[in-house]
Amino acid sequence: MKGYVGLVLLVLGIVVAAAFGARNGDRHVHYRQASAQVAAGQHVSDVLDEGRKLNETLKSEGVDLAALSMEEHLALMEKEPRLRQQVEKTDEAITNLRKWGMTGDDNPLHWLARAKQERAHIGLPEPSERLGAWFSVGGTGWLAGILLIVIGAVLARLQQRDDNAGGAAGTEGRVDFPRALAETRTRVAAIRASIEELKMDEDAPKARNAIDQLGAEVLDPLVEGRGQLIARHGLAGFAEYFGPFSAGERNVNRAWSALTDGHAVVAREALDVALAAFEAAEKGYEAVEARG
Amino acid sequence: MSASTVRPYPELSVVGVALGTVQGVVMTASFVYIALKLGFGLGGSTVAAILGFVALRGVLRRKSIVENNINQTVASGINTASSGVVFTLPALMLLSVSDPTLSDFPVGPLIFSAIAGSLMGIVLIIPLRKQMVEFERLKFPSGVAVATLLKSPGEGVSQGVILVSGAAIAAGLTLLVNFGLVPEELDVGHVASLPPWLPFALYISAANFGAGLLSGRGGLPFALGGVLAWWVISPIAVQMGWVPPHAAMPPAEVPGWQAGEIYSQMLRPLGIGMLIGGALAGVVSAFPAVAGAMKSLQAAAKLAREQGSSPDELSPTVLGGSAAASLVMLFLAAYFSSDDVGVGTAVIIAIVGALWLALAGIIVAQATGATDISPLSGLALIAVTLMFFITGGNVTAAVLIGVAVCIATSQCADMMQDLKTGHLVGSKPREQQLAQLILCWIGPIIAIGVLFLLWNAPGDGTPGFGPQSTACLEQTQFCLAAPQAGALQGMIEALQSSDAAVDKYLGGAVMGGALSIFPIGGIAVLVGLAMYLPFSITLAYGVGNVVAMGLERGLGRDFIGRKLVPFAAGLIVGEALTQLTWNVVQTGGSLLGGGQ
Numbered sequence: 031m032k033g034y035v036g037l038v039l040l041v042l043g044i045v046v047a048a049a050f051g052a053r054n055g056d057r058h059v060h061y062r063q064a065s066a067q068v069a070a071g072q073h074v075s076d077v078l079d080e081g082r083k084l085n086e087t088l089k090s091e092g093v094d095l096a097a098l099s100m101e102e103h104l105a106l107m108e109k110e111p112r113l114r115q116q117v118e119k120t121d122e123a124i125t126n127l128r129k130w131g132m133t134g135d136d137n138p139l140h141w142l143a144r145a146k147q148e149r150a151h152i153g154l155p156e157p158s159e160r161l162g163a164w165f166s167v168g169g170t171g172w173l174a175g176i177l178l179i180v181i182g183a184v185l186a187r188l189q190q191r192d193d194n195a196g197g198a199a200g201t202e203g204r205v206d207f208p209r210a211l212a213e214t215r216t217r218v219a220a221i222r223a224s225i226e227e228l229k230m231d232e233d234a235p236k237a238r239n240a241i242d243q244l245g246a247e248v249l250d251p252l253v254e255g256r257g258q259l260i261a262r263h264g265l266a267g268f269a270e271y272f273g274p275f276s277a278g279e280r281n282v283n284r285a286w287s288a289l290t291d292g293h294a295v296v297a298r299e300a301l302d303v304a305l306a307a308f309e310a311a312e313k314g315y316e317a318v319e320a321r322g
Numbered sequence: 323m324s325a326s327t328v329r330p331y332p333e334l335s336v337v338g339v340a341l342g343t344v345q346g347v348v349m350t351a352s353f354v355y356i357a358l359k360l361g362f363g364l365g366g367s368t369v370a371a372i373l374g375f376v377a378l379r380g381v382l383r384r385k386s387i388v389e390n391n392i393n394q395t396v397a398s399g400i401n402t403a404s405s406g407v408v409f410t411l412p413a414l415m416l417l418s419v420s421d422p423t424l425s426d427f428p429v430g431p432l433i434f435s436a437i438a439g440s441l442m443g444i445v446l447i448i449p450l451r452k453q454m455v456e457f458e459r460l461k462f463p464s465g466v467a468v469a470t471l472l473k474s475p476g477e478g479v480s481q482g483v484i485l486v487s488g489a490a491i492a493a494g495l496t497l498l499v500n501f502g503l504v505p506e507e508l509d510v511g512h513v514a515s516l517p518p519w520l521p522f523a524l525y526i527s528a529a530n531f532g533a534g535l536l537s538g539r540g541g542l543p544f545a546l547g548g549v550l551a552w553w554v555i556s557p558i559a560v561q562m563g564w565v566p567p568h569a570a571m572p573p574a575e576v577p578g579w580q581a582g583e584i585y586s587q588m589l590r591p592l593g594i595g596m597l598i599g600g601a602l603a604g605v606v607s608a609f610p611a612v613a614g615a616m617k618s619l620q621a622a623a624k625l626a627r628e629q630g631s632s633p634d635e636l637s638p639t640v641l642g643g644s645a646a647a648s649l650v651m652l653f654l655a656a657y658f659s660s661d662d663v664g665v666g667t668a669v670i671i672a673i674v675g676a677l678w679l680a681l682a683g684i685i686v687a688q689a690t691g692a693t694d695i696s697p698l699s700g701l702a703l704i705a706v707t708l709m710f711f712i713t714g715g716n717v718t719a720a721v722l723i724g725v726a727v728c729i730a731t732s733q734c735a736d737m738m739q740d741l742k743t744g745h746l747v748g749s750k751p752r753e754q755q756l757a758q759l760i761l762c763w764i765g766p767i768i769a770i771g772v773l774f775l776l777w778n779a780p781g782d783g784t785p786g787f788g789p790q791s792t793a794c795l796e797q798t799q800f801c802l803a804a805p806q807a808g809a810l811q812g813m814i815e816a817l818q819s820s821d822a823a824v825d826k827y828l829g830g831a832v833m834g835g836a837l838s839i840f841p842i843g844g845i846a847v848l849v850g851l852a853m854y855l856p857f858s859i860t861l862a863y864g865v866g867n868v869v870a871m872g873l874e875r876g877l878g879r880d881f882i883g884r885k886l887v888p889f890a891a892g893l894i895v896g897e898a899l900t901q902l903t904w905n906v907v908q909t910g911g912s913l914l915g916g917g918q
Contacts, residue, residue, distance in 0.1 A: 051829035053564050160825050266614050
């Protein structure tokens with residue numbers, strides 16, 4: 031129950047803290063609004079620049095747009111898709127700027143200059159001011175969210191501790207590390223014995239299958255249940271025996287690779303190292319358990 | 323059995339290292355060019371593993387899975403510098419346009435900084451191998467994909483067929499997207515007329531979906547973080563009037579503008595803060611395990627010395643010595659970067675740079691480990707921001723250290739990815755670490771060299787990106803866009819106008835720290851990453867998680883191991899290979915004058 035309540039509080043806390051934490055102070059918001067206005071004006075300015083460049087290009091190709099009559103201009107637009115596209119783009123950009131409130135007789139560049147001036151007048155808040163403004167608009171909500179996260183996380187930890195205590199009392203689902211290790215050692219020893227006479231370049235599909243099965247049936251579930259072990263012994267205690275265990279696992283993988291590559295000697299060596307590592311893991315576990 | 327029939331099992335061999343080096347150099351040079359042209363880098367592990375497979379196993383008849391692991395470790399270790407350099411250095415070059423010849427450019431400090439970053443990234447992340455690969459068991463989807471590929475000779479025909487099927491589907495999908503026959507995003511929200519601030523789009527990428535499949539339940543907090551961000555927090559922000567548009571903004575533009583503001587001004591910077599806070603808290607909480615791992619390293623090294631054998635990992639002495647050497651190099655790079663930087667400032671830059679580099683490396687390794695996605699650009703921005711303030715606005719010193727941080731973080735993620743592969747195929751970590759450490763200087767030099775060659779490229783029809791390169795002067799298609807450099811340049815200009823989201827970084831960092839109390843490792847990094855990334859990526863990844871969970875529930879764990887893992891690995895491998903081929907063909911075509 032504590033776990034579910036903790037999870038709900040945690041999710042709620044993330045939402046509240048992130049929502050309020052993501053808020054911006056008023057001046058920053060106004061600056062961004064003004065930036066949107068500048069961006070709209072800048073777009074028109076860029077399109078007009080493109081138009082000027084196209085005019086120069088056409089001029090260098092012998093076409094002086096300024097000297098053309100309206101009819102000639104329209105005729106040229108039919109022939110020159112570049113020009114037609116540019117005119118359409120410019121019309122669209124200016125129409126859009128009118129939607130922003132630019133009047134018919136206004137010059138887009140003047141409009142942009144005023145927008146920039148407005149933004150500069152607002153100005154970006156300095157980092158310390160930005161921090162203060164952020165806290166004043168969202169600080170309370172953000173802190174409440176953080177509190178919910180902490181309460182939720184602590185409840186989840188308490189639930190984990192209870193689960194672990196239940197596990198220790200023999201409840202179903204408890205990770206039995208010594209038993210799994212004993213099973214591992216038995217199986218690895220059997221695989222080792224099965225390849226005792228294996229020669230170089232000789233295939234050993236049964237041994238490889240046995241390693242695959244060991245992984246799927248014993249090692250992987252143990253790895254999946256490591257959370258219980260961490261909860262039981264703490265990270266430092268867990269590391270004491272899980273390090274050698276992982277080294278053993280890696281050497282079992284090495285044996286698999288060596289068998290695939292036909293290197294029986296290396297496979298045998300790797301399984302010997304794995305057996306020693308699993309033994310070290312067992313001793314480590316016993317030492318951690320003995321310390322309580 | 324006679325001794326003569328026993329061959330040594332090649333692992334850290336001359337052939338493997340040489341092949342990896344050649345592949346790494348070629349990939350670095352070509353990936354720098356591709357990244358300047360297209361704006362994104364590529365990981366080299368998958369490609370190197372496939373080519374290694376062909377060269378080592380096919381041509382040279384060398385049957386050793388672990389030797390190929392060394393080959394791909396070396397190749398990707400060298401190549402990883404390309405993304406680190408390309409993201410940062412061109413921005414500094416473009417900011418030096420007042421002197422396009424770059425005559426005063428601090429080349430020496432730059433190379434020192436890049437190599438220092440490369441070295442430091444490796445030595446700082448190695449002690450965390452046990453924590454991330456063995457204790458936390460981070461998924462590292464690409465690492466699993468490469469391991470599946472390396473192990474394919476022994477997996478039997480049926481699993482090989484599944485792997486190839488996955489790769490074929492990925493190749494087909496990638497080509498359909500690249501040819502424009504399938505959109506990059508499946509925008510269901512647009513069809514359903516949802517406003518842009520309530521997005522419902524799926525990023526079409528087989529590799530992203532495959533990474534989600536491989537992560538399964540473990541990746542779910544990442545997807546849920548995205549759902550909370552975009553389906554809960556974003557509508558709240560709009561409905562509460564926290565993103566008010568300009569009074570004159572045309573109504574049709576409002577929803578799109580609000581979505582952009584929510585992402586760029588609210589969620590993304592908050593996500594960066596959460597990444598930082600989560601990583602810091604992760605370091606503190608994992609300290610006992612890391613300390614235990616360091617002790618076991620020392621004990622293992624001592625035991626190995628006594629027994630005359632080689633230990634599993636590089637000794638703390640080697641790691642400590644390398645870290646000290648890289649710190650000195652970082653100091654020298656900072657000191658000689660500019661006349662404005664004195665000894666005291668250079669010491670502070672080196673120490674703060676190294677600390678940030680370590681933290682950023684952990685963040686990137688954790689994020690890559692959990693999701694296969696790296697928040698490199700955001701962390702580079704913070705690095706440049708930090709250095710910018712420490713140096714009192716010295717762009718050269720800031721970007722120089724940014725180069726080191728970018729390379730280091732890439733190295734951290736790559737090293738850990740390769741070590742995960744190594745764990746799965748049974749390689750000796752020490753051999754992998756040694757190979758990557760010894761050759762870590764090659765990538766930065768190649769990447770920087772290629773950048774300088776492309777900067778002033780004088781010939782007609784020669785690609786270039788500097789303003790004095792013939793291609794850019796004549797505005798031909800050979801003028802490379804260098805979009806990432808433009809992005810960082812924009813960031814630097816924003817910094818110069820004091821536009822740093824300190825409030826969100828701080829607020830997010832506290833949230834990340836609080837979230838780390840929850841008993842799911844790395845949850846803060848996952849939720850932070852979800853806010854940092856576009857939602858379409860997170861959602862498509864989450865679909866992979868849910869599908870994997872459904873399959874596990876319905877068909878059992880054995881199905882996951884035997885069928886789903888090779889299929890998902892195939893999706894990742896297939897997309898990586900197809901995308902690389904596509905890019906090479908595309909850029910090759912434009913080099914030959916075909917244009918874009």
